[in-house]
Amino acid sequence: MDSFEPIGYLKTCFASKNGTPRQPTVSSVSKGELKISKTIFNNPEHSVEDLEAFSHVWILFVFHLNSRKGVKAKVKPPRMNGLKTGVFSTRSPHRPNPIGLTLAKLDSINGDTLNFSGLDIVDGTPVLDIKPYIPSYDSPKVMNTTNSKPSLNEETFSDIPISTVESTNTDLDIQTAQWINEPPVAEIEVQFTNRAFNDISRFKPNSGEWVLRFISPDNLKQAIIDVLTADPRSSYRRQKCSDRLYYFTLDNAHITAWFDDTNDQVIAEVLRIKPLSMIVK
Known part of the structure; x- marks a missing residue:
C-alpha cells in the first residue's frame, strides 16, 4: 500500500x-x-x-x-x-x-x-x-424529471453557474440516526467571572503577549461561548470528572473553566484567560 x-x-x-x-x-x-x-x-x-x-x-x-x-x-x-x-x-x-x-x-x-x-x-x-x-x-438530491434542461456531467459543469445546477434538483428525504437529532443531555449556559471579562479586554492586536493570530479580540468571547455550549468534554470526563477544572486553548488564549452539572441547566463558568506564554509547563 x-x-x-x-x-x-x-x-x-x-x-x-x-x-x-x-x-x-x-x-x-x-x-x-x-x-x-x-x-x-x-x-x-x-x-x-x-x-x-x-x-x-x-x-x-x-x-x-x-x-x-x-x-x-x-x-x-x-x-x-x-x-x-x-x-x-x-x-x-x-x-x-x-x-x-x-x-x-x-x-x-x-x-x-x-x-x-x-x-x-x-x-x-x-x-x-x-x-x-x-x-x-455532495448534498443528496434527485434530478427533477419534469425539467427540460439537459443532464449535467463533469465536462459541462465548469461552464454552468452553481445556482443553475442547484435549481435542477429537489431534496430527498434524508435520514440520520435518532441520537444525532436528539438535543444535548442538557442546555449549557456560559458565564464569565469579572476577572475573565477583564482578561478578554486585554487581548488586542499587536499587543505583545496578549495578541491573537486567528481570532479577532472582538470575537474571542463568542468563540469561547461556541466551544463551551457544544460541551467539549468526553463522556468519561462529564460523568467521572465533573468537578474538575477544564482547560482549553483558542488561538493564543488559554482558558480555565469549570462545569456545574448539579442542575438540569448546566453552567459553564469561565474563570480565567491567559496568553499561552504565561502558562507554566
Whole structure:
C-alpha cells in the first residue's frame, strides 16, 4: 500500500485537543490557514487556481494525535452520554485508519495559502487533500424529471453557474440516526467571572503577549461561548470528572473553566484567560 505525504499542515486557533470542536461550523469565528507544501508542487499556487470560485471545501486530514494503537469496533460518542455504538456509525477520531473529513468555509486564497473559518481541526494537523464542495454532487438530491434542461456531467459543469445546477434538483428525504437529532443531555449556559471579562479586554492586536493570530479580540468571547455550549468534554470526563477544572486553548488564549452539572441547566463558568506564554509547563 502506498504511503501518503501531507500537502501541508493546518495552522488553526485550536492548540490542543481540549476545546477543539467535534464538528465543523460549531464556531463560525474559528480560523485557520493551510500553506501548500513546495515538496508537493514546484509552484503550489498553481494547484489552487480557480478554487476561490467555491465558498466551501472538503478537507481530508490525519488524526495525528491519536495515542491509542488499538481501535475498538464500538465507541462511546459524547452525544450518546456513555452508550456504545459501532465506530463506523460515528465520526470518532479513533478508527482503523485515522483519517478525518471536515467541511470548511474558504475565506480567501493568498498565493499558496488558503484561509478558512468554521474549522474543527487542531493546530499542526497533516492535510492529505482538499476538494471543492459542490452541492449538486455532495448534498443528496434527485434530478427533477419534469425539467427540460439537459443532464449535467463533469465536462459541462465548469461552464454552468452553481445556482443553475442547484435549481435542477429537489431534496430527498434524508435520514440520520435518532441520537444525532436528539438535543444535548442538557442546555449549557456560559458565564464569565469579572476577572475573565477583564482578561478578554486585554487581548488586542499587536499587543505583545496578549495578541491573537486567528481570532479577532472582538470575537474571542463568542468563540469561547461556541466551544463551551457544544460541551467539549468526553463522556468519561462529564460523568467521572465533573468537578474538575477544564482547560482549553483558542488561538493564543488559554482558558480555565469549570462545569456545574448539579442542575438540569448546566453552567459553564469561565474563570480565567491567559496568553499561552504565561502558562507554566
